[in-house]
Structures are given as C-alpha cells and as structure tokens.
Amino acid sequence: MKKSLIGAVLGMLFIAACSSTNTNNAADVTFARGMVPHHEQALEMARLVPDRSSDDQVRRLAQRIEEAQDPEITQMTAWLEKWGEKPGAHAGHDMAGMMSQDDMTKLEKASGAEFDKMWLEMMVEHHEGAVEMARTELEDGRDPEAKKLAQAIIDGQQQEIAEMKDLLKTR
Numbered sequence: 001m002k003k004s005l006i007g008a009v010l011g012m013l014f015i016a017a018c019s020s021t022n023t024n025n026a027a028d029v030t031f032a033r034g035m036v037p038h039h040e041q042a043l044e045m046a047r048l049v050p051d052r053s054s055d056d057q058v059r060r061l062a063q064r065i066e067e068a069q070d071p072e073i074t075q076m077t078a079w080l081e082k083w084g085e086k087p088g089a090h091a092g093h094d095m096a097g098m099m100s101q102d103d104m105t106k107l108e109k110a111s112g113a114e115f116d117k118m119w120l121e122m123m124v125e126h127h128e129g130a131v132e133m134a135r136t137e138l139e140d141g142r143d144p145e146a147k148k149l150a151q152a153i154i155d156g157q158q159q160e161i162a163e164m165k166d167l168l169k170t171r
Contacts, residue, residue, distance in 0.1 A: 024083050027140035031133065031150065032076040034095055036087055038130055039069040039076075041098060045123060048108060052115040057167060061160065065123075068156060072149065079146065097129015117171045120164045127157040127164075 042065055049062035080087050099107070099122055110118050130153055137150035 024079070024143040024146065025141065027137060028143040028146045029080070029083060029085050031137040031141055031146055032080050033085070033087060034133055035130065035153075036073055036076050036080075038095055038098065038126075038133065039073050041104075042069050042123070042126055042130075043073075044104070045099070045107065045119065045126065048115075049119065052111045053119070054112045055116045055167075058116050058119065061163065061167075062119075065160070072153070075149065076146075079143070095129060096132045097126040099126065113171070117168065120168050120171070124161055124164045124168070127161050131157050131161075 046062040046065045046069075049059055053059050053062070077087050103122060107115070107118055107122060134150035134153040134157075138147055138154075141147050141150065
C-alpha cells in the first residue's frame with residue numbers, strides 16, 4: 001500500500017511539474033506559426049518603401065513597422081523552438097490580411113503617390129488581419145508571453161491603422 005501511495009504521489013507531482021512547465025497550448029502555436037509569415041510579408045512590404053515612396057511619413061512608418069516586427073519574428077520563432085514546434089512555412093494568402101502574389105506584384109511595380117496610396121491601403125488591411133489573429137490568441141491562447149505579445153500587436157497596430165487611415169484622407 002505504501003509503495004502504491006508513494007507511486008501515486010510521485011506520479012501526480014510529475015504530472016503537475018510537466019503541466020506547469022508547459023504554458024502553451026495549440027492556440028499559442030497557431031498564433032506564432034501564423035504570425036511569423038504574416039509579419040514576414042509586412043516586412044517585405046515595408047522594405048519596398050524606400051525605393052518607391054514619395055512621402056516621408058510613409059517612409060518613417062515603414063521603418064517603425066520593420067523595427068517592431070523583425071524582433072517579434074525572432075521572439076515567436078524562439079517560442080516555437082522552445083515548444084518543440086517547427087515554424088510554419090509561408091502559410092500562403094489564406095490568413096487574415098495577407099496580400100496575394102498579384103497584390104504584391106502590383107505594389108512592387110508602383111511608385112510615387114500611386115505606391116503610397118496602394119501601400120497604405122494594403123498595410124491597413126494587413127494590420128487589421130494581424131489584429132484579428134492577435135485577438136484570437138487573447139481569447140484562446142494560454143502562454144502569458146504570447147498573450148502579452150498579442151496585446152502589444154493589437155495596441156501598436158491599431159495605432160498604426162489610425163495613422164494610415166489619416167494619411168489616406170489626404171490622398
């Protein structure tokens with residue numbers, strides 16, 4: 001009886017220890033796997049700006065997007081590795097706010113005021129998709145760091161959406 005009781009207690013302690021170190025769930029993995037390629041596309045779009053934009057405000061905004069999202073990609077990739085998950089391949093254009101290859105080609109070919117308007121419209125849509133993904137993480141995720149990043153994405157990108165919509169009013 002003592003051996004089975006000791007075994008049961010040790011088993012419960014082991015389960016408790018394992019569950020306390022595993023702070024993530026499937027929603028956290030989905031969030032990171034989806035947000036990495038989503039951010040990668042935003043960086044791709046931002047990196048088009050210096051050679052095509054005619055607007056200093058758009059250039060500064062693109063720079064801020066790069067500075068915010070590049071480290072977030074690194075952070076989410078590290079989480080996936082820590083969780084024993086592989087980062088998703090570019091998840092395609094089925095995620096909220098993702099631009100199609102045709103959209104990206106049109107953007108690459110544009111310049112000046114046409115580029116600025118197109119870039120702002122596309123980035124608003126792209127950011128709205130990221131906000132949607134981050135809200136899902138807040139609702140369904142479990143990892144405190146992932147939820148904290150999701151809230152930061154919502155806060156930062158909603159502010160940028162408002163800024164971009166203001167810039168579009170002058171176009």
